[in-house]
Amino acid sequence: MKLKRVVIAGIGFGGLSAARTLAGKRLDVVMVDRHNYHLFQPLLYQVATAGLEQESIAYPVRALARNWKNTKFRLCEVTGADFKEKLLLTDSGAIEYDYLVFAAGSRTNFFGNSSVERHAFDLKQMSDSEALRNHVLTVFEKASLVSDNNERSKLLTFVIVGGGPTGVEFAGALRELIIYVLSRDYPEISMSETRIILIEASSAILTAMPEMLRNYALKRLQGMGIEVMLNTPVTGADENSVTLGDGKVIATKTLFWSAGVAASELAGKIGVSQGPGGRVKVLPDLSIEGLPDVFVAGDMACVIQDGRPLPMMAPVASQQGKYVADAILARERGEKTEPFRYIDKGSMATIGRSSAVATTHGFSFSGYLAWLAWLLLHLYYLIGFRNRILVMMNWAYYYFFYERQVRLITDTRKETVKGADKV
C-alpha cells in the first residue's frame, strides 16, 4: 500500500517539530527547505558578536531524515502551491501531497521604510549573522586607521532599533564584545569613543515581560553603558546616519533593525487570505479555510488567542508544528481534534554575563538564576550532541577567559569564487 504523503515546507522550529512527530508513523514525510540545515535562530546574535561559529547553530536536515523512517529531504525554493491538483510548487518541480504543512517562518518587517530596509542589518538568516560580525569588526579596523574625530565617532556608533529580546540581547552581547574583547584588540581606540544606542518606539523594552523585569533589564543595559531611547521612532537611514521621529540625526555606519517581523514572502504567493503582518489566516485546527488538508504552523500562521495574535517566536512554532502533526495523525485515524491552544511556558532574555530576565507561570526571575536557566534551556533546545558541546565550550571559554575567538572578517565576496556558477 502506498503511504499517504505529508509535505512540510520549511524546517524551522514549526516544521521540525511537525516532522519529528510524524516520522515513523506510516506516513511518507517530505521535508522541504531552501537551506539544507535547520537553523537555531535565537543564537544568531551570538554569531554576530563573535561568540559562536555559525556552524554550531545549524544542523543538517538530512542528518535528521536518515534517522527517521519514511522521511525524506528536498533542497529547493518553494514558489507556490496548486491546491486543486494537490501539488507544492518548487523551483525544482512540483511535489504531490496528501497533507501540506506551511512552516516557512518570517522575515524582518521594515514597515515599508525603504531607506531603512536598504541600510539596516537584521538577523534572520545564517549569512546575516556572518555579515553583521564582519561589519562590526570592519568598522573597528577602519576606525583604527582614521584620525578624524567625526569619522571615528560615526564608525564607532552602533544603533540598534527594537527593544524586544533580539535587540536587547544583541545590544548586551555587542557591548560585552567591545569592553571585554575588542578593547584589548584595538589599543588604537579608546572604548569611551564607542556608543551603543538602543532605540524603541514604544515606552518600554521587553514589553512582553512583567514591569519588574523590564525595569531590571533597562537598568542593567544602562549600567553597561548602553544608551536606551524610549518613545523614539526611527524614520529613515542612509549610509552615514539614522534619522529619528523628532528630526534628530545620529551619525552612524551601523543600523541594526529588530523592530518587527512579518510572515515569509511565501504567505503572499499561495493565494490565501492574510492577516496582520501578512500571516495566513487559519481555522482553530490551523488548517486553511476551504483547504482541510493544508495547515500552517509557526510565524506564518495568524492565530488569535484571547483576543491577540500569538507572538512570532520559537515556542509557539514548536507547539503548532506538533499540533498540526497530531491533527494529521488524528484525521488518519478518523478522529476529531481539539482547537489549537498555545500553552505559554514563559519567556526570557539574556542581557549579559550572569544577567538575564525570565518569567514563567507568573513567577519572575532576574540575574544569575535567570541567566543560568537561559543557558541550560538554549543548550537543551539546540539540536545535536556535537553542537551542544561546541556551544557550551564557547560559552565556558568566554565566561572564564573573557575571550570570543570567532572575531574573523571572512571573505564576503564569495561570488567571485571560481566554479561557484557551475552547478
Added chain:
Amino acid sequence: MKLKRVVIAGIGFGGLSAARTLAGKRLDVVMVDRHNYHLFQPLLYQVATAGLEQESIAYPVRALARNWKNTKFRLCEVTGADFKEKLLLTDSGAIEYDYLVFAAGSRTNFFGNSSVERHAFDLKQMSDSEALRNHVLTVFEKASLVSDNNERSKLLTFVIVGGGPTGVEFAGALRELIIYVLSRDYPEISMSETRIILIEASSAILTAMPEMLRNYALKRLQGMGIEVMLNTPVTGADENSVTLGDGKVIATKTLFWSAGVAASELAGKIGVSQGPGGRVKVLPDLSIEGLPDVFVAGDMACVIQDGRPLPMMAPVASQQGKYVADAILARERGEKTEPFRYIDKGSMATIGRSSAVATTHGFSFSGYLAWLAWLLLHLYYLIGFRNRILVMMNWAYYYFFYERQVRLITDTRKETVKGADKV
C-alpha cells in the same frame, strides 16, 4: 628613543614566525595582512570535506598582537613598495619601515590555462574551502533530483588534478565523506554511481616521498575506490567536462586543481627580479639584492638549495620567517649572519582513517603510526588552545561516529546582504 620599525607583509607561516621572533625585542613590529586572521592552510581540505568549521583553522592576528609587546596589526591590501623612501604601499596609505619582510605566500598556478582557471576549484583561501564544500554538497542534492543517468554521472564524478599532498589528502577525505557520511544522507543515490579520479601529469604521486611510501599511498587510494591516472596531463575544462592530454574527455561538474603553486601576485608588483613560479630572487641571507633592509620569506622567496628551489610549504616558510627575524636582530647588534639553510625535518600526508605516509631523517613510516604522528603534529602547529580543542573534538567525533557534521550549504550570495557596502 624611537624604535626601529619592522613591517611584515603577510601573516602566513613565514610572517607569523618572523613576528613571533621579533616581538618584544625593542623593535616596533607592524603586521600587515588583507585578512584579519592567520589561516592554517594545511587543513583547508578538511573544511572542504565537511570535517571542520572554517573558524577552527583561523586565528585572529590581533589576538596575537595584543600579547606581543610593541606589535601592531593593520588590515589592508599591499599594493607595492617605495624602496627609496622606505615605504610599504597599501590601499589604506603608506607605512614607513626600517626593515621590510615580504611574506605574502603563494597562489594557485594554472600555468596559463585559462579554461582550467575559470572552471577549477582550488584551496588557498578560507572562502575557497567553504565554496568547495558547498559545491560538493550541492551536486549531491542536484543528483538526488535527477533521473537522467548521464546527468547524474556528471554530477557525481569528481576530478582532482595534482598528485601532491593536497590532491591526495583531498581525494582521500572526499572519498571517506562519500562512503561514510553522504551514503547515509542520500538514500536516493547509490555510492557506486560516484567516481573520484585523481590525475597526475608525472609518473607518480607524492613525488617528494620515497618510493615505498608512494607505492603505499597509491595502493591505499586505489583500495578506497579512487581511480588514479598517472602520466596524464589535463589540457582544458568547461562547465561540464575536463579534457585530457590524449583528447579524452571526462564528463564532470567538479574539477579540483592542486597541480601547481606560484608566488603571490605581490611579487610582480614590487619591481624586483623574479625566478621560476614568479618567486622573488634573494641573496643567501634572504634579502633582495641592492635592498639590504628588505627580506623575503616563505613561498614568495626563491631559494636554491643543493641545486633545487626549496618547495613551497609551511616548514620552509616558518624556518625562513624565523631566520629573517634573527637576521634583523643580528644586524641591529652589528653582527653578521650565516646564509639561510633549510633543515628538512621530513614530510607527511594523510590518506584516510588510520592511514598516512611520513618520512623523516631517512626513515619512512606508513599506516596507523604515520597517521597518529600526522594528527599530533597538525594539532601542535595549530594556533590557539580553543582551535586545538575544536579540531581534536571534530576528529574524535568523526573517528568514533563516522560523522562529519559541518555538511552545510551556506549562503554564497553574500553580496546581496544588506549593508554589505556600507563601510
